[in-house]
Amino acid sequence: MLLIKNGTILTMIGEPIENGQVLVDNGKIINVGKDISGTENCQVIDANGGFVMPGIIDAHCHIGMWEEGLGIEGSDGNEITDPATPQLRAIDAINPRDIAFTEAYENGVTCVCTGPGSANVIGGQFTTIKTKGIRIDNMVLQQTASMKVAFGENPKRCYNAKKQSPSTRMATAAILREYILKTKNYMENKEKNSSFDMKLESLIPVVKGELNVKAHAHRTDDIFTAIRIAKEFGLKMTLEHCTEGHLIAEELAKEGFTAIVGPSFGSKSKVELREKTFETAAVLHKAGVKIAIMTDHPVIPVHHLPMCAALAVRAGLDEETALKAITINPAEILGISEKVGSLEINKDADIVIFDKHPFDIQAKTICVLIDGEIVFKR
The missing domain is CATH 3.20.20.140 (Metal-dependent hydrolases)
Known part of the structure; x- marks a missing residue:
């Protein structure tokens, strides 16, 4: 299980979630919102105030x-x-x-x-x-x-x-x-x-x-x-x-x-x-x-x-x-x-974390997940 926290969540299906979390398990998104907690052994990725969006x-x-x-x-x-x-x-x-x-x-x-x-x-x-x-x-x-x-x-x-x-x-x-x-x-x-x-x-x-x-x-x-x-x-x-x-x-x-x-x-x-x-x-x-x-x-x-x-x-x-x-x-x-394009429960955990808004020319990826696997971390 993996928890992304401390980011602005751009879900693509609603308003941005300030200081939100995304919970991932077995390659899928299992929760998106505020005040989500993982298990005791949950891996945590801190977005450090960045932007979290779908791949x-x-x-x-x-x-x-x-x-x-x-x-x-x-x-x-x-x-x-x-x-x-x-x-x-x-x-x-x-x-x-x-x-x-x-x-x-x-x-x-x-x-x-x-x-x-x-x-x-x-x-x-x-x-x-x-x-x-x-x-x-x-x-x-x-x-x-x-x-x-x-x-x-x-x-x-x-x-x-x-x-x-x-x-x-x-x-x-x-x-x-x-x-x-x-x-x-x-x-x-x-x-x-x-x-x-x-x-x-x-x-x-x-x-x-x-x-x-x-x-x-x-x-x-x-x-x-x-x-x-x-x-x-x-x-x-x-x-x-x-x-x-x-x-x-x-x-x-x-x-x-x-x-x-x-x-x-x-x-x-x-x-x-x-x-x-x-x-x-x-x-x-x-x-x-x-x-x-x-x-x-x-x-x-x-x-x-x-x-x-x-x-x-x-x-x-x-x-x-x-x-x-x-x-x-x-x-x-x-x-x-039904699989990708937004941060929703049961979709593939293809997730990108940017340090700034993704449209900022100086924005960099902090972390990228595909199917819940971290494929890049800066």
Whole structure:
């Protein structure tokens, strides 16, 4: 049993608890509040007036897929040989020994959804994992978390260079429709046809609405194309990046899709990013769109996710929503909120203690727990 005391508890489900406590046992949170006492042999962690919050969650990154400092040998995120690769699984490429994982959990990022890049129209399957471990199979929360699809500049650029389709936005949309329709036909004729198609098998949960589509879209027209196709086929979908979302916030609010916003830090490195701003999250939230904030690691190193949320606050997002955008909101969007994202009884004891408010640029982690185990202590 472990007791965290003398901290401001940011539960993500209610008001902060001043000078509160969190009690942990067998990897789970068993109590949160004031005046909690542990057993006689209970291990005590003194937060020393710091801030105690749930482990931080990045709902869209590529950690372990593009490894730090390795170049082509550590680059396993884009299979640029076929514009439709739904059969690819991130779990087969993630290297837990990537130093970025250590930097992640030491700085309070305890859970990530990571997967293929956006070179292909259909890139493959994302997976959700805890950030501490030596064997990927033992880190998994969701082996198949979502199916990556991409609109706009990236598929065009990659396949135009190869002189093949898609080299236009029309072809990108057509390829996605083609594979959805092929999958529907495959499902209808499966009993009569004994031939096995791994690509179409991988898309069956998408067509059934059981598996979320992670739709890479920066520009307004690409966002609307993603929505058009999702509505056409009844797909479950999240809008990823949503860089120009602030320009169409009212329209997006009407549609009801959630947005995983970012990476908003850094230069406008391509045409699609010319409207990039940290104001996007605030404008979308105020319009009624549910948001999470991402790093798109390695675009922004994953351990800087709190900084990205803080910059969104400076650009107009309220502090409470910004905290939720890196904790409970991504957990709910990913479908893992029964385990992580807030400090509640029976949830995984993924807990971070900061010496200052997590949005203070000088804040440091005092202690980090994953599944009740202390994985870092300063």
